Amino acid sequence: MFKYTTLIINLLFLSAICSAEQIHDESFYQKNQIENAIQLPESINFLVLGDWGRNGHYDQLTVAKWMDIAMQKFDGDFIVTTGDNFYSNGIASVNDPYWQTSFEDIYRGPHLFEDWYATLGNHDYRGNWQAQIDYSNISRRWNMPAPYYAKSFTLDDGETVQMLFIDTNPLNPEYKNRPKYAATQIPDADKQLAWIESQLQASDAKWKIVIGHHPLYSSGKRYGKTDGIRGVLEPIFEKHKVTAYFAGHEHDLQHNQPENTTVAHFVSGAGSEIRTVAQREFTKFAAAISGFIAVSVNSNALLVQMISGEGKVLYHTKIMQELN
Template sequence: MLIRGFMLLVLSVFTLHLGAKQLHDEKYYQTHQVQNLAVPDDSLHFLVLGDWGRNGHYQQVPVADMMDVVMYQMDGEFITTTGDNFYSKGVASVDDPYWQTSFEQVYHGPNLFKDWYPTLGNHDYAGNWQAQIDYTQRSRRWVFPAPYYAKTFAAGDNSQVLILFIDSNPLNPEYKTRAKYASTQTQDSEKQLRWMKEKLANSTAKWNIVIGHHPLYSSGKRYGKTSGIQQVLEPIFEKHKIDAYFAGHEHDLQHNRAQGKTVEHFVSGAGSELRPVGQREFTQFAKSEAGFLTVSVNDNNLLVQFISAVGQRIYHYNIHKD
């Protein structure tokens, strides 16, 4: 009887503690919301994070905490990455402790347990990139079926969003002659380009988005050094009139639009470490501030919002289609 009474007491205390924690969590999310965040009705909501896996260092933890808040606020459906998921040399295997210290234990907020759709960056190729594909079998939320892949999502009442998650590393001409990036050339780049063209040519989705690692335009460190990958991808993007390209690689937040071009270019690479950024001839917005992007898509609008690690909406841009 004494043991049973003690166990009931422990259970009661645990239940009270759990209830108090749930109440605290609800209050926390209500008081930490981004005040001017737009949450359009009947929309597909997701986040775009880039250049992030640094064992919790730099700004990775505050960015992760704010992502949790925004996913709660928007009722977000999934999270995408623009690559460089693990610095500085990727992961060694599916059992690498980095999975815990750079991913599982950092993005532990309850609202971050949604599907994650990653892409590969150049630093991921410095390790065992195949292990990032294989971790899909270990994780409920890490969904990475192949180096490049496509998914279609419902948005609004009658619309669809096609997203191509590409591997821009083997497509980058700069990497073809540099020993440092030899591992990126194990992929068949021509096969991927044929796949991209076919997917976009046959798309019946109202919205077409591409997510990769290398930006075609940069207002940051690599300003003037993106012409190689630009010449490979821009003709495809412009021909098929995609709506937006999201990249990383630069450790900042950017929105670029080249004169005479139709595609909107966004950079989300501020998931942890930051670098300086400037104002260029094509810059619509650029800031060296830790954060991520939100994307909301419905029948007539694709809204991109730039969210800082301290919970401010620092920029937004809307693409409208009748």
Template sequence: MKLIQLLTLTTLLCAPLNQAQSAQQDVFGEHYYQTNQIQSSLTESGDDYTFLVVGDWGRNGHFAQRSVAKWMDIAAYQFDADMIISTGDNFYDNGIASVNDPYWQTSYENIYHGPHLFIDWYVVLGNHDYRGNWQAQIDYSAISRRWNMPAQYFDKLISLEEGGSVHLVFLDTSPLNPDYQHEAKYQETQRQDSKAQLAWFEQTLKRHKNADWTIVIGHHPLYSSGKRYGKTSAVRGVIEPLLEQYDVDAYIAGHEHDLQHNKPAGSSVEHFVSGGGSEIRPVGQREFTAFAKSSAGFAVVRVNQQQFTLEFIDDKGEVIYQYALDKNRESAQ
């Protein structure tokens, strides 16, 4: 009798665990990804190098952060993503305190937990990250198997399968932004050696000038169709001359809590904003606006030797913008 009761009790205790394990398998099983798909009309190449871009996300799962993370996982599965890029403001409002800060769990690890998000993340600092211990975000690279921030600024050269290469340059734009010189809460940004970073930036662009594609990532947009329209000229004056001089193909930023593609007259650089990782703000149509939407979401970028494509995907899994650029500079939306 006691044996039967013990077996019955064991069965009852194990049942919820087995059900939870089964539910977990169902959530991230093949059926889940077959029934949740992103409808993309862009032609895929088996040789594409694919990465997701998200920014301004670290809000402990609030606003649209969880739903954006869900569709990022689906996109990473569907498009076989190679990496994820963050455009900064990784932890609101005041960065993090240390590598042991609970925000690592509540804003990052427990949010981006889909199985296809456990690929390399390459991360830049935003202005809010400078309101905390920015060095801890670099140090976390030695703890995490996916978080990569080897320094405040760095680059990565990617060899494409069919030949050719993509040069990714990751900037730390807060120290380069003259607007922060007189803001007390951002004085830490002005203690950094901006001249050394600019010298490094030019040298790395020069060193890899023969790359098929050059894409620069920074937190601050140089053009904005959002809240900061008309307020980006200072940082633009620092960064844009080098983008133009070294024929950079695209500059991808965050800072604005929305999704944008801006094409300023006379510039050969495509300017994108992917800052819809959680909270969103209004946008407008400006003289250089190709696309702007007050929407949470992220970007999917695919590159091969001949073409660069970008899609913005919102927090409902809908493709809200597509752009393709051929290497001969012909574009099609």
């Protein structure tokens, strides 16, 4: 009886989503415009979404709507996740209904059917994290070939953008003695660190971008509590001149730029639930507002725009490519 009741509730929920949706035709995109959006010519364009999988609750639905509009606006190429893809305890298997009610039926706008490159968060490790890798063999758009992996994208002039999608959970010293996150200690952390080092060292890409879950600096809840993961990753990022690091974990939008680092640090963890932030000594921007990040990169610049769940560009910054 319980199973049938759950099924009926899920069907009613999905019916409400469908009935609330507007028809996504040309007039829909003309009517819904992102305020103050900036276009970067001849660029690769992608969105960064974090801490999102909540079955449509909080602001997940409105964020999904504006992600679709942003992908149409910027002619988006793909979508990146910074982890915590499924709250609160991950998923059970590739057949878990959560795939439908928290992913497939939420991100259903026509421009969201591009490649999704996913990373794992700590909440994903509280479930069957291997199932998120295996789902890559079922879904056309979900891509997670391994807990960590690399992608390279070619710009119009032939230069490349190197992107590393890393698994910060086994690298984070905070989880070594926490029973709730015991599964994070199963992967070989040293092996991954050696892989990150070798990937960055061998790369001659014009832009080096790393995607992970845990921020190295935070203006939010974990301000002053990121020393562990920072000590592991920051020396590698600085040594190999990583351009930008995108993380989640904090439920907000942030740009942090400490004086002692050349790496730009961004947080995109406002995909559904949000938490408060504050102005810190290294804060360039921080907002407790639901939303996501839009990134455009060409041969000359990397443009980051933080877009709210109401379709407004809250903040933007541009990193210029240094001339050799």
